[in-house]
Amino acid sequence: DQQVKQNSPSLSVQEGRISILNCDYTNSMFDYFLWYKKYPAEGPTFLISISSIKDKNEDGRFTVFLNKSAKHLSLHIVPSQPGDSAVYFCAARLGGSEKLVFGKGMKLTVNP
Amino acid sequence: NAGVTQTPKFQVLKTGQSMTLQCAQDMNHEYMSWYRQDPGMGLRLIHYSVGAGITDQGEVPNGYNVSRSTTEDFPLRLLSAAPSQTSVYFCASGRDSEAFFGQGTRLTVV
Numbered sequence: 001d002q003q004v005k006q007n008s009p010s011l012s013v014q015e016g017r018i019s020i021l022n023c024d025y026t027n028s029m030f031d032y033f034l035w036y037k038k039y040p041a042e043g044p045t046f047l048i049s050i051s052s053i054k055d056k057n058e059d060g061r062f063t064v065f066l067n068k069s070a071k072h073l074s075l076h077i078v079p080s081q082p083g084d085s086a087v088y089f090c091a092a093r094l095g096g097s098e099k100l101v102f103g104k105g106m107k108l109t110v111n112p
Numbered sequence: 113n114a115g116v117t118q119t120p121k122f123q124v125l126k127t128g129q130s131m132t133l134q135c136a137q138d139m140n141h142e143y144m145s146w147y148r149q150d151p152g153m154g155l156r157l158i159h160y161s162v163g164a165g166i167t168d169q170g171e172v173p174n175g176y177n178v179s180r181s182t183t184e185d186f187p188l189r190l191l192s193a194a195p196s197q198t199s200v201y202f203c204a205s206g207r208d209s210e211a212f213f214g215q216g217t218r219l220t221v222v
Contacts, residue, residue, distance in 0.1 A: 004154075034208060043116070043202050043213025044155070089154060098143065098162060098207065099170060102155040 003027045004092050006103035015112050019077040023090030023103055026071065031095035035064060035075050038087045038105070047088070048075070052095075080110045115139065116205045118214035125193040125221045133188040133217050135203030143207045144186040145170070146178065148199040149216075155202065161186055193221045 005024045013019045021035075031052045036044035050057040050064045050073065057064050063076045077084055090103040119134045137144065145160035147170075157170030161180040175197060177189040186205075190197060198221045203214045 006154075032208060041215070043204075043215050045213070046209050046211055049209050091155075093208065098145075098160055098168075099157055100208075101157075101171075102147075104152055104154040 002103075003030075004090055004101050004103040006088075006090055006106045008106055009104070010107040010109070012109045012111065013080050015082055015110055016079045019075075019080045019084065019108055019110065021075040021077075021088050021090075021106055021108065023073050023075075024071060025073075025092050027092070027094070027101075028071070029095050030092040030101075032093040033064070033066060033073050034091045034093075034100070035062075036089045036091060036102075038089065044089060077108075080108075082110050082112050084108060084110050116203055116212050116214040118201075118203050118217050120217060121215065123217060123219050125190070125219065127193060127195060127221060129193050130189070130191050131193065133190075133201055133203075133219070135186045135188065135205075135214060136184050137186075137203075137205035137212070138184065139205055139212065140183060141206040141210075141212075142183065143205070144180070145204045145211075146176070146186070146188045147202045147204065148172065149202060150199050158188065158201075190219075195221045197221050 034049040035047040037047045038044040066073045087105045089105045091100045142163045146158040147155040159178040161167045201217045
């Protein structure tokens with residue numbers, strides 16, 4: 001039973017438009033959420049995170065929104081660039097634990 | 113500026129063979145971890161360590177052993193490889209927003 005769900009396996013957007021990547025979770029004990037980005041043949045790299053006590057965190061073109069009541073978070077990329085094309089993983093940390101639970105990932109393609 | 117170094121990058125094993133995947137970091141992080149990535153499964157935690165001499169199991173620990181004798185190194189041992197262990201393995205150093213991943217080891221068990 002997946003605790004962190006990325007239900008869309010892929011997304012394709014035009015350069016300059018907004019990319020919205022969604023993530024749902026089932027465990028209310030998660031206290032911290034992160035997004036990682038992965039290029040082929042490389043390890044994941046940290047992108048942005050949000051604590052469960054906040055509902056928004058912004059870093060340049062990247063914004064993460066958290067809706068605790070819906071157990072839903074989303075990553076917005078504005079404007080999208082071809083270099084953003086990668087696989088994006090949503091991850092959640094159990095409160096009081098060191099363990100991260102990852103979603104299956106979603107492949108984003110930004111077309112020039 | 114090495115960061116996290118994993119060796120080897122590629123490996124083919126026969127069923128029943130043993131091997132060790134190496135992971136070394138030069139950032140003096142206490143926390144290190146091993147993940148496997150399988151198609152459609154995302155990243156799953158195998159084992160982790162919060163410091164030298166301390167290890168614990170993750171989500172999918174069966175078939176793998178770890179030890180942490182130094183802060184820098186965190187090797188992952190496959191005692192008797194099985195085809196189900198065919199995967200891409202990632203070592204990470206640091207936690208959460210400070211997690212740095214290695215480039216991965218692609219392991220095939222035939």
